[in-house]
Amino acid sequence: MHEIQLHNTLSGKTEPFVPQKPAEVRMYTCGPTVYDYAHIGNYRTFIFQDILRRFLKLRGFRLNHVMNLTDVDDRIIANSAAKGLSIRDYTEKYVQAFFDDCKTLNIEAPECWIRATDHIGDMVALIERLREKTFTYDSEGSIYYRIAKFPNYGKLSKIDLSGIQAGARVDVDRYEKESARDFALWKSPKPGEHFWETPIGKGRPGWHIECSAMAMKYLGETLDIHTGGIDLAFPHHENEIAQSEAATGKPFVRYWLHAEHLLVEGEKMSKSLGNFYTLRNLFAKGHKPSTLRFLLASVPYRKQLNFTFDGLQQAASSVERLRNFTARLQQGKFSAGKQKGMAARIDQAADEFDAGLSDDLNTARALAAVFDLVRDANIAMDKGEFRQGDVAAVQSLLATFDRVFAVLEDTDAERLRVLGYGAKEAGPGDAEIERLIAEREAARKRRDFAAADRIRKELADRGILIEDTRDGSVRWKRK
Numbered sequence: 174m175h176e177i178q179l180h181n182t183l184s185g186k187t188e189p190f191v192p193q194k195p196a197e198v199r200m201y202t203c204g205p206t207v208y209d210y211a212h213i214g215n216y217r218t219f220i221f222q223d224i225l226r227r228f229l230k231l232r233g234f235r236l237n238h239v240m241n242l243t244d245v246d247d248r249i250i251a252n253s254a255a256k257g258l259s260i261r262d263y264t265e266k267y268v269q270a271f272f273d274d275c276k277t278l279n280i281e282a283p284e285c286w287i288r289a290t291d292h293i294g295d296m297v298a299l300i301e302r303l304r305e306k307t308f309t310y311d312s313e314g315s316i317y318y319r320i321a322k323f324p325n326y327g328k329l330s331k332i333d334l335s336g337i338q339a340g341a342r343v344d345v346d347r348y349e350k351e352s353a354r355d356f357a358l359w360k361s362p363k364p365g366e367h368f369w370e371t372p373i374g375k376g377r378p379g380w381h382i383e384c385s386a387m388a389m390k391y392l393g394e395t396l397d398i399h400t401g402g403i404d405l406a407f408p409h410h411e412n413e414i415a416q417s418e419a420a421t422g423k424p425f426v427r428y429w430l431h432a433e434h435l436l437v438e439g440e441k442m443s444k445s446l447g448n449f450y451t452l453r454n455l456f457a458k459g460h461k462p463s464t465l466r467f468l469l470a471s472v473p474y475r476k477q478l479n480f481t482f483d484g485l486q487q488a489a490s491s492v493e494r495l496r497n498f499t500a501r502l503q504q505g506k507f508s509a510g511k512q513k514g515m516a517a518r519i520d521q522a523a524d525e526f527d528a529g530l531s532d533d534l535n536t537a538r539a540l541a542a543v544f545d546l547v548r549d550a551n552i553a554m555d556k557g558e559f560r561q562g563d564v565a566a567v568q569s570l571l572a573t574f575d576r577v578f579a580v581l582e583d584t585d586a587e588r589l590r591v592l593g594y595g596a597k598e599a600g601p602g603d604a605e606i607e608r609l610i611a612e613r614e615a616a617r618k619r620r621d622f623a624a625a626d627r628i629r630k631e632l633a634d635r636g637i638l639i640e641d642t643r644d645g646s647v648r649w650k651r652k
């Protein structure tokens with residue numbers, strides 16, 4: 174196995190990954206702000222952190238991974254007030270949709286899912302701690318963080334702080350680098366807005382304090398890994414560092430990992446350009462969850478991902494190629510023994526797969542290792558050289574691959590049906606398919622070709638394609 178290397182935004186370097194406690198990883202991911210359906214750019218980041226956690230688990234680490242739901246921020250406060258709903262009632266639909274989408278994309282649930290609104294007391298306690306250390310000041314019922322008091326401010330995003338006026342403030346949760354200012358930890362309520370009654374007054378937390386308070390509560394004062402989209406590095410993560418390190422005097426996070434942006438057909442995704450997609454928009458167009466997962470995972474996370482419909486098509490055929498190969502391995506008839514050189518070829522592919530993922534999660538390199546082997550094995554099968562004795566080793570490599578990429582199992586139709594897309598009826602299960610294929614074989618043996626054709630047609634009508642191969646075996650797959 175290769176040494177795991179990860180690119181740390183804080184140092185600007187790719188470093189060997191060594192957690193604080195051997196075999197345990199304490200990781201935090203900024204979850205979605207549940208004011209709307211998450212879009213494919215968001216899912217690019219969530220797929221990245223899923224690949225990361227699955228790879229770390231594959232390599233034997235025990236994960237303690239916390240992900241939050243930001244269910245209070247400027248937009249949620251404004252939208253819920255406008256609709257006359259409580260925060261819980263307003264966000265519930267989007268929380269549920271997010272959980273459903275993650276399941277559909279095979280994104281593993283983290284060890285701990287938490288909501289900001291369940292942790293207001295922890296946020297208040299952290300603000301009080303900062304106040305005691307004089308990192309805060311009050312103004313008009315709100316409480317601000319004094320960035321001039323934290324000399325390391327800007328170390329993550331490498332922001333230039335010259336020319337920033339002491340005491341200038343910013344109230345909104347999201348802002349550009351140019352407006353780096355003292356930011357709100359606690360905001361006094363405007364008329365009609367939801368607020369909490371707390372020892373530091375009426376109001377609600379700023380977005381940044383939420384993650385500092387929750388991450389440290391569940392993972393301790395120093396985390397191993399913190400992930401998020403690159404757009405969160407400033408101001409959100411910079412402010413998390415300022416809050417946490419001012420309070421504890423300890424490093425907050427050892428490895429900061431950020432996923433790059435996603436473009437759509439070469440352009441920034443935006444509602445006004447008409448190129449804005451949620452997962453559900455794409456499912457409604459007939460695209461499969463496995464296709465989306467594969468596409469979003471296939472580009473290494475630190476590269477911009479250009480999402481195109483051609484790319485989706487290619488991703489669909491890549492998944493198809495892998496599934497066909499898996500079926501061929503399982504259902505094909507090969508002569509006994511081992512093919513000369515094949516065992517070494519499989520070992521080399523497994524080593525290169527691990528090398529790729531160890532190389533700062535270079536998913537493109539890891540995928541190439543698997544696809545190269547699939548190509549070589551398919552050629553060997555076509556020539557009749559592939560042997561039964563090599564089947565198990567190839568299957569084991571595919572199983573390892575799928576513990577990280579999670580696209581081999583053909584459950585797309587079922588997943589879509591749960592969300593209300595695709596066919597209403599469930600197709601036949603594997604056992605039923607195998608039974609019908611056996612019946613068809615029997616019919617052919619007794620030269621009842623009309624019965625054999627009838628069974629083939631029945632299967633086709635129910636979405637199952639069968640193929641008679643040269644070696645005399647029968648392969649099948651779902652359409």
Ligand SMILES: [Zn+2]
Pocket residue numbers: 202203204384409
């Ligand atoms: Zn966060």
